[in-house]
Amino acid sequence: MELRINGLKKYYRTGKEKEVKAVDGVSLEIGKGELVSVNGPSGCGKTTLLLISGGLMNPDHGEVFLGEKNLYRISPDVRDRERVTKVGFVFQQFYLVPYINILENVLIPTIGLNSYSASVEQRARDLIDHFNLSDRIDHKPGELSTGERQRVALARALINRPSVLFADEPTGNLDDYNAEVVLKYISEFAADGGAVLLVTHDKRISRQAHRSVRMKDGRFVGDDTNPVK
Amino acid sequence: MSLINKPGKRISIWMIIKNELVYKKFGFITGVLSLVIATSGFVGAMILLRGDTLATEQLFMEKERELRAEMLQLEDDYRIIMRNMGYNVLILNETQSISELEKEGYASTYLDYEDVWKIAESGMTTLNHLLPVLQEKIYWPEKGMEILLSGIRGQVPVYSKPAHLTDDDQYRSPIMERVPEGKADLGSEVAVPLNLRPGDIFTIRGEEFEVNRVYSRRGTRDDLSVWIPLDKAQSILNRPGKINGILALECVCSTEELGQVAREVKEVLPHAQVFEFSSLIAARADVRQRAAKLHEEILQAEMAHQMELRREKERLASVLIILLITGASVWIFVLILNNVRERKHEIGILRAIGFSRLKVLQIFLGKSALMGVVAGIIGCMTGALAGVLWSGTGLSFSGQGSLVTPPVIITGLILAPLLALTAGLLPSVLAANQDPADIIGER
Structure with missing residues (x-):
């Protein structure tokens, strides 16, 4: 399994004795080549689940395994390194960083990993080319469309060849065409052996996933496996 | 063409800092400007204070030079005055009774004529204008009157005082002129009653003399004197090779040195005693000392005034520098803090994609340090220029050159980055410690 989540709980205390159960005992496994979507209404805990799963937020209870590593049993520095090598967001x-161009934005995770090289730059160019952005390579983000x-x-997210991709409402700001394009690329990543956890409130996206989990009030309330996938 | 597309260039923290500075020019420029003002204020104030010190030193050097010149002039004036006032030291045989000297007006004991040369060649610097004399009150049988017969020769050259001598060892301005061979100088009480005038011939105990000059009335024993060459006087008085006194001018200028002449003469002539007209010497020395003291007091008062002015300027400079540094620090703090707030999402995503806290800290501290380095260089240049232009006008060229010292420039170059890093530290730490989940999750 690329990602394994066991009994995750995350409660917020928003006022005197008022507790919000953002994630309440959730477990999930995602293997290589698997695209799993978590959908549900706003505020159901999808993003909290994604942040905890991606090693960005400590859970109150439960475990997250990225490959063989339990993310919250290792030091924050090691967790940072695990995240940058194995995870894409x-x-x-x-x-995007507004004052550097597209190529530099794609390469920016290599600073965290100190992994810049000519071959990494070539991979960035290939990715840009693959995503039909070659003619925009020197442009700043402000000069691009939302898609x-x-x-x-x-x-x-893909520059460091992650094993798991976390996507939080990746099509939320896109029109249908661009949403389709982005989903196509995410699906390609899964098809190439990557694991994807995608949270969305858009039910259309669920149809692209191998497995679709419904979430409500911090709990999984439904789990559909897409036989087509 | 971006940097990243050029060969050998790579994406780095430095590139992020540089691009963000270009992107947010206003913040960078105002930050640099505030640090430039603080740095140039510091450097300028230091140079102004140094310029003030140099100007004060220059002023004092000029005043000291003036004082020294005035004192030399004063000393020369006193030398001339003292010479004009006549001899103030009389060297006698040590057995000579002073009361008898006062009573008779001349000494009754004798020194050898060679004694005067011993003093002249001894190297003493406290005596000058040595005049050996043989004086005795005698009855002048040819004229039937008592006179004070004074045998003198020219002043004996004191070799330690070459400035007063001509090439042939004669005094340029002797207190008493020598009496030419075969001639005599007469006091008024001798010449007038006898109706003797220059050129007249007369005899004393058979020795013939021609009147050389007649002195006008002085109201002293000199009016009863007849000055003739020393060898003639020794012959008339039957004192061959003898003198009974050496007149001299003591040129010491301090009352504390009274008595020193006596000691020095005693070392050369153990059988002699020295009779000093001390009150006269003391009065002269006292006047001179008062003048010197007055000059010294004026100089000290000026120095104290200048020091007080300098302290005042230092206080003002300190307040100014503190205000500038505080203002710049607050401004940098606000700028960086605002920058952190503006870049919250950027920090969040950088942390999410693997930037460690240290790398985020590097981005913000690097920006602060860069502002500091740029401001340090500009601030040192502008501060130095302003300081030199402002304070260098009254100084010599070499003085202007020494206004800008390496320690001030080095301190200025260190001050600006240090200030920027200190002021930017807290916002940078806040940035580094931001939780990416909070930022990303706040949507």
Whole structure:
């Protein structure tokens, strides 16, 4: 399994004695080549689940295994390194760095890993080319359309050859065409052996997933396996 | 063409810092400007203070030079005045009774004529204008009157005082002129009653003399004196090779040195005693000392005034520098803090994709340090230029050159980055410690 989640719990205390159960005893496994979507209404705990699974937020209870490593049993520095080598993130807001160009944005994770090389740069160029952004390589994010920005974010997520891709509402800001394109690339990643955890409230996306989990009030309330996939 | 597409260039923390600075020019420029003001204020103030010190030193050197010149002039004036006032030292045989000297007006004991040469050649510097004399009150049988017969020769050259001598060892300005051979100088009480004038011939105990000059009335025993060459006087008085006194001018200028002449003469002539007209010497020395003291007091007062002014300027400079540094620090703090807030999502995603806290810290501290380095260089140049232009006008060229010292420039170059790093540290730490989950999850 590329990602294994056991009994995750995350509760927020928002006021006196008021507790919000963002994630409440969730377990999940995602293997190589598997695309799993978690859908549900806003505020059901999807993003919290994704942040915990991606090693960005400590759970109150439960375990997250990335490959063989239990993410919350290792030091934050090691966890940072595990994250940058094995995980890619795509967010609804893209979060591109506005003052550097597309190629530099795609390459920016290599700073965290100190892994820049000519071959890595070539891979960045290949990804940019693959995502039909070659003519935009010197452009700044502000000069791109939203669909192009999300493709740049996807290329950035894939530059370090992660084994798991976490996508948080990746099509939330996109029109249908661009949403299809982005989903196509995410599916390609899974088809190439990557594991994908995709959270969304868009039921259409679920149809692209091998497995679709419904979430409500921090719990999984339904689990559909797509036989087509 | 971006840097990344050029061969050998790679993406780095430095590239992120540089691109962000270009992207957010206003923040960078105002940050640098505030540090430039602080740094140039510091460097300028240091140079102004140094310029002030150099100007004060220059002023004092000029004043000291003036004082020294005035004192030399004063000393020369006193030398001339003292010479004009006549001899103030009389060297006698040690057995001579002073009361008898006062009573008779001349000494009754004798020294050898050679004694005066012993003093002249001894190297003493406290005596000058040595005049050997043989004086005795005698009855002048040819004229039927008592006179004070004074045998003198020219002043004996004191070789330690070559400035007063001509090439042939004669005094340029002797206190008493020598009496030419075969001639005599007469006091008024001798010449007038006898109706003797220059050129007249007369005899004393059979020795013939021609009147050389007649002195006007002085109101002293000199009016009863007849000055003739020393060898003639020794012959008339039957004192061959003898003198009964050596007149001299003591040129010491301090009352503390009174008595020193006596000691020095005693070392050369153990059988002699020295009679000093001390009150006269003391009065002269006292006047001179008062003048010197007055000059010294004026100089000290000026120095104290200058020091007080300098302290005042130092206080003002300290306040100014503290204000500038505080202002710049607050501004840098606000700038970096604002920058951290503006770049919250960027920090969040950088942390999410693997940037460690240290790398985020490097981005913000690197930016602060870069502002500091740029501001340090510009601030040192502008501060030095302003300081030199402002304070260098009253200084000599070499003085202007020494206004800008390496320690001030080095301190200025260190101050700006240090200030920027210190002020930027807390916001940078806040940035590094931001939880990426909080930022990404806040949507």
